[in-house]
Amino acid sequence: xxxxxxxxxxxxxxxxxxxxxxxxxxxxxxxxxxxxxxxxxxxxxxxxxxxxxxxxxxxxxxxxxxxxxxxxxxxxxxxxxxxxxxxxxxxxxxxxxxxxxxxxxxxxxxxxxxxxxxxxxxxxxxxxxxxxxxxxxxxxxxxxxxxxxxxxxxxxxxxxxxxxxxxxxxxxxxxxxxxxxxxxxxxxxxxxxxxxxxxxxxxxxxxxxxxxxxxxxxxxxxxxxxxxxxxxxxxxxxxxxxxxxxxxxxxxxxxxxxxxxxxxxxxxxxxxxxxxxxxxxxxxxxxxxxxxxxxxxxxxxxxxxxxxxxxxxxxxxxxxxxxxxxxxxxxxxxxxxxxxxxxxxxxxxxxxxxxxxxxxxxxxxxxxxxxxxxxxxxxxxxxxxxxx
Amino acid sequence: xxxxxxxxxxxxxxxxxxxxxxxxxxxxxxxxxxxxxxxxxxxxxxxxxxxxxxxxxxxxxxxxxxxxxxxxxxxxxxxxxxxxxxxxxxxxxxxxxxxxxxxxxxxxxxxxxxxxxxxxxxxxxxxxxxxxxxxxxxxxxxxxxxxxxxxxxxxxxxxxxxxxxxxxxxxxxxxxxxxxxxxxxxxxxxxxxxxxxxxxxxxxxxxxxxxxxxxxxxxxxxxxxxxxxxxxxxxxxxxxxxxxxxxxxxxxxxxxxxxxxxxxxxxxxxxxxxxxxxxxxxxxxxxxxxxxxxxxxxxxxxxxxxxxxxxxxxxxxxxxxxxxxxxxxxxxxxxxxxxxxxxxxxxxxxxxxxxxxxxxxxxxxxxxxxxxxxxxxxxxxxxx
Numbered sequence: 001x002x003x004x005x006x007x008x009x010x011x012x013x014x015x016x017x018x019x020x021x022x023x024x025x026x027x028x029x030x031x032x033x034x035x036x037x038x039x040x041x042x043x044x045x046x047x048x049x050x051x052x053x054x055x056x057x058x059x060x061x062x063x064x065x066x067x068x069x070x071x072x073x074x075x076x077x078x079x080x081x082x083x084x085x086x087x088x089x090x091x092x093x094x095x096x097x098x099x100x101x102x103x104x105x106x107x108x109x110x111x112x113x114x115x116x117x118x119x120x121x122x123x124x125x126x127x128x129x130x131x132x133x134x135x136x137x138x139x140x141x142x143x144x145x146x147x148x149x150x151x152x153x154x155x156x157x158x159x160x161x162x163x164x165x166x167x168x169x170x171x172x173x174x175x176x177x178x179x180x181x182x183x184x185x186x187x188x189x190x191x192x193x194x195x196x197x198x199x200x201x202x203x204x205x206x207x208x209x210x211x212x213x214x215x216x217x218x219x220x221x222x223x224x225x226x227x228x229x230x231x232x233x234x235x236x237x238x239x240x241x242x243x244x245x246x247x248x249x250x251x252x253x254x255x256x257x258x259x260x261x262x263x264x265x266x267x268x269x270x271x272x273x274x275x276x277x278x279x280x281x282x283x284x285x286x287x288x289x290x291x292x293x294x295x296x297x298x299x300x301x302x303x304x305x306x307x308x309x310x311x312x313x314x315x316x317x318x319x320x321x322x323x324x325x326x327x328x329x330x331x332x333x334x335x336x337x338x339x340x341x342x343x344x345x346x347x348x349x350x351x352x353x354x355x356x357x358x359x360x361x362x363x364x365x366x367x368x369x370x371x372x373x374x375x376x377x378x379x380x381x382x383x384x385x386x387x388x
Numbered sequence: 389x390x391x392x393x394x395x396x397x398x399x400x401x402x403x404x405x406x407x408x409x410x411x412x413x414x415x416x417x418x419x420x421x422x423x424x425x426x427x428x429x430x431x432x433x434x435x436x437x438x439x440x441x442x443x444x445x446x447x448x449x450x451x452x453x454x455x456x457x458x459x460x461x462x463x464x465x466x467x468x469x470x471x472x473x474x475x476x477x478x479x480x481x482x483x484x485x486x487x488x489x490x491x492x493x494x495x496x497x498x499x500x501x502x503x504x505x506x507x508x509x510x511x512x513x514x515x516x517x518x519x520x521x522x523x524x525x526x527x528x529x530x531x532x533x534x535x536x537x538x539x540x541x542x543x544x545x546x547x548x549x550x551x552x553x554x555x556x557x558x559x560x561x562x563x564x565x566x567x568x569x570x571x572x573x574x575x576x577x578x579x580x581x582x583x584x585x586x587x588x589x590x591x592x593x594x595x596x597x598x599x600x601x602x603x604x605x606x607x608x609x610x611x612x613x614x615x616x617x618x619x620x621x622x623x624x625x626x627x628x629x630x631x632x633x634x635x636x637x638x639x640x641x642x643x644x645x646x647x648x649x650x651x652x653x654x655x656x657x658x659x660x661x662x663x664x665x666x667x668x669x670x671x672x673x674x675x676x677x678x679x680x681x682x683x684x685x686x687x688x689x690x691x692x693x694x695x696x697x698x699x700x701x702x703x704x705x706x707x708x709x710x711x712x713x714x715x716x717x718x719x720x721x722x723x724x725x726x727x728x729x730x731x732x733x734x735x736x737x738x739x740x741x742x743x744x745x746x747x748x749x750x751x752x753x754x755x756x757x758x759x760x761x762x763x764x765x766x767x768x769x770x771x772x
Contacts, residue, residue: 139657206735337525338551341751
């Protein structure tokens with residue numbers, strides 16, 4: 001564990017000092033060629049940066065110091081994320097840090113914590129998420145992958161899909177059905193599985209952008225030690241659900257559309273489009289949609305800083321940010337005219353822009369992490385309390 | 389709601405039904421999505437044998453007068469073929485060659501050249517493409533830098549043409565250029581010394597060509613048209629091309645919406661087909677309305693175009709159709725991804741191919757905003 005992390009109380013710093021320190025480090029150390037990349041970053045690209053962060057004690061800002069984290073409070077956490085986003089730092093395959101690590105801390109046994117947390121922090125274990133199935137997407141609780149207890153092992157059969165970067169991962173955290181009699185959300189368990197276990201096959205899936213970033217994962221009589229169960233048997237839904245709050249704040253970050261907004265403005269300026277009142281109106285409307293979204297985001301950030309849990313109303317952030325991002329990428333393509341549909345980086349009036357990739361990458365943003373439809377259902381039911 | 393029927397008669401209507409049947413038969417047997425996927429991103433872009441079969445069916449000559457070996461039919465007939473082929477995402481350059489190039493050449497006044505080249509275009513032996521545009525978003529045929537400098541035997545051509553559809557296997561280009569006496573339109577075989585073609589990959593797996601010209605020689609006999617005739621040839625080709633691109637957009641949106649509706653009826657979540665959820669029903673209905681609007685506008689525009697209106701009316705009709713069809717197709721194909729969920733974002737699933745074709749067609753020959761602007765300039769009583 002890095003001595004630097006354990007020794008420092010970042011929360012004692014003023015917000016400005018902390019922001020300056022993060023900014024200086026990111027600007028000095030983050031590889032310039034990986035800024036604002038237009039694909040999901042792979043482990044091979046990110047491992048050096050991961051190790052640099054870990055050496056400084058900064059890889060796990062959300063973790064407590066006893067496990068090598070920075071133990072940031074919510075306010076500092078927001079600053080940390082903002083500074084990385086501001087610089088266009090790509091997200092490494094970090095589900096071990098953001099997702100399964102905190103779950104193991106909260107629900108795992110002492111032995112699980114001792115084994116998994118240090119290896120996850122160091123990057124020895126890279127995690128992917130095994131939740132969705134071909135017939136269980138928005139309706140996740142209808143999942144069918146079965147884990148049958150035989151002695152001291154679960155025998156897992158079934159398949160998971162849309163598993164991001166599974167081919168970069170060493171381990172998968174899995175929701176599997178352990179009780180077929182129980183109703184939907186009951187009877188599901190949360191398992192940690194080594195991807196080298198015999199019986200697991202991966203098949204990568206090519207996406208609209210032509211990249212292979214997610215996988216289909218097949219389980220054929222995969223034997224998983226009972227000791228890899230996190231939380232109580234049949235209680236995996238509670239474990240998985242415990243996370244969704246902060247993730248939804250992050251996913252609604254108004255900085256997400258930054259590349260598209262920045263390129264749109266540069267291209268528009270270079271081509272004189274801002275002199276066109278019709279274009280200017282649409283451009284400014286979108287920019288205000290993002291800035292006003294940032295004001296809304298700010299309210300939720302304040303709530304988190306006050307230590308209050310995020311409620312179901314945070315769903316509106318994801319809807320607004322992601323849908324605005326999509327419309328922005330549509331205008332970017334239009335601004336490119338014929339060049340807007342040519343693949344790769346284009347020179348548009350002296351400005352370099354990739355027109356198609358932002359469009360492609362914003363498409364699933366209203367599908368993953370709870371589709372816009374599901375988010376609207378949540379708002380209608382739990383916020384507006386409309387009858388069902 | 390029924391628009392004025394095209395110049396024609398029951399005979400014409402019957403002919404279109406037969407044509408539609410023959411296109412449906414062709415797309416069932418002569419092409420499939422595996423072929424389309426195989427050709428994506430390849431330098432040849434399309435399949436010359438399939439092109440030959442399209443020629444054999446007479447489709448490449450629909451707009452070519454009979455005395456040059458064509459069928460001498462109208463845009464209404466061409467739209468039937470274009471829409472049907474677009475439903476199957478065929479990559480063959482029907483609009484680029486059998487509409488843009490054929491119209492520009494036929495509208496010229498070089499009868500000897502037409503007698504030589506149009507029959508070869510109709511038979512599929514020669515596949516020419518129209519090269520007029522130079523700058524992204526600039527669609528005025530007169531706004532070009534390419535120069536044609538006269539010499540005793542003809543012209544010396546220099547300049548760069550971009551965004552040429554159908555360039556991948558083009559055997560010849562119709563190239564517009566400035567002279568001291570206005571615009572000329574010249575016929576340039578691909579293999580001409582001083583002419584080089586580069587390809588840029590498009591979202592839909594086809595490509596735009598860039599034609600670089602440095603003192604490429606064009607003999608007098610290959611001048612397609614000069615001055616006002618050249619300007620009118622280009623304008624006519626552009627408007628007719630935009631109308632047929634609209635028909636392709638209609639084919640793309642029709643098939644895409646069918647796929648979404650099938651999915652809404654079969655995908656089960658929360659214990660019922662997702663199409664049973666009212667929120668999705670309303671979205672599907674809104675998309676259906678867009679498709680119907682697009683079809684109605686296009687039908688009306690095609691009928692009016694086939695009556696041979698003046699240039700300003702022609703431009704307005706083409707712009708109205710392209711603006712609506714492109715916006716509707718973009719909306720329907722984008723929503724197709726959302727309605728399908730994650731599977732819609734995979735390359736294996738065809739919804740993405742329809743989205744990419746819609747993107748490409750929408751950007752080609754003027755995007756919707758450009759067309760609405762032009763419409764506004766031309767519409768009586770609307771200040772530009």
